[in-house]
Amino acid sequence: MTGDEDWMTAQEAALFAGVHIQTLRSWVRRGHLEPGGLNAQGRYLFRLGDVARAEAATRSKGMTRASATRSLAIAA
Incomplete structure (x- = not known):
């Protein structure tokens, strides 16, 4: 399956989106x-x-934590 x-x-979704699990x-x-x-363990998929x-909707409203961290690293 694709797409x-x-x-x-x-956890995988958070990593994919570049955000904290919370x-x-x-x-x-x-x-x-x-x-x-x-x-099978009853956890969300x-x-x-x-x-x-x-993630795209959130990004359009402002920076994610990951993108802010990358921006700060580039500026340093």
Whole structure:
């Protein structure tokens, strides 16, 4: 499977989006990202496309922590 049908755990989704796991959980609480299913352990799974859209929407509102850190590193 590819694109929107690629599944990832919350930890993988956070790494993909370049945000802390708590930020990803905040997106879920606020309704910006919806889990697409559960794995065998009962943990949320997210679709790649959904995570990418949530990250892009957040980026359009301001910098993510990862992009801010990269900007600071470049400036130093």
